[in-house]
Amino acid sequence: MRAMSETPTAESVLPPAPGAEDYLALDFVNSAIALPGGQFIDLLGTPEATNRWLAERGLAPADAGVQEMCATQLRSLREHVRALFAARVGGLPALPSALSAVNVALSRVPTAALLQWDEKGGPYRAAPCPANEILDHALATLAANAADLLTCPDAERLTACGSTPCNRYLLRHGRRHWCSTRCGDRARAARAYARRASSQPR
Template sequence: MKQTPADDLAKTALPPAPGADRYRSLDFADTTATLPAGHSYDLLAVPASAMRWLAVHDLTTPDIQLYDVCTRRMRALRVHVRALFTARVEGTAPPAESLGAVNDALIAVPTAPLLAWDGTQGPRRVQAHPTDQAVGHALATLAADAADLLTGPDGGLLAVCGSAPCDRFLLRTHGRRHWCSTRCGDRARAARAYARRSGNAT
């Protein structure tokens, strides 16, 4: 499968899928996608693109620098979030290692602002966000978001794009057919029209 170069990601990447505006974990799962003609992309492939994704989703600050080890951690959690989403869509038991990985991310660092005190400002809430824990905080936030999606009322709306080979997730908004983007919907309709013309419609 041909991976899209990092410089071309902005042009190649599909727009956010339905539901990504409500669940950052959904957009996180969709940072990788399979495209037609054996192509794919990965928005977490290199530190620069991963940093852009985190910044757009308010999960890091501009002074944070990512390294390869950080992107590897992000991609590892993404594998497990996608496995949990797939199990939810298919109505099967999720892999134990994926449950464990998400739970580990949840408890690794505090995500709630902590209570602090100083002589000038008195009591205040502060986000514990040292540089060396920035990615841990981001992953904990994404893990919590994924858990909320899976256990909440929107979990039943979770679906995989119905336009092969796309493998992105979305929340169904209406009807039986569901596509993650207009591009995938157009491709699915074109495929059905071709099948009808060629007499191969099912």
């Protein structure tokens, strides 16, 4: 693994969790990664890292020049989506603030081409696309994917990784509750240690 001082990529930390290939929202919530030893990596931690993450997923040009304000908005949406995932997995009511944040993000991009007016050519219809629309598009796309996941049959398989301290989510396949082989090995080792400790005479 790379040193934490270097800029990590998702692949240098952990492989994508099961289901992240199909649902961008899973990849999104898993971009904040808790590691053993109290280490934490945020793949949206800086404007540059956020720009790279968005570009790698086709949500922004590589030269979009993401600013800190944009990165902050993405991190905020991520926490709201994470809260909705936690509510779904735990069978709990959703936080109204998380629902509201996702719905606001969903409504940031018009669903129809808007009416525009050119002084010379008159009226025409087109979708707006100035530079600040990149963030709106990314937020709306991520929110829509989260809403799709939470309302489709696959939501029944949504679960949190069962290996402490991992905080990633995945789509469960069979009995597997781990987001990676590394987390599965750590969980099995912890269980074996607990069994040995409990069998020791006191």
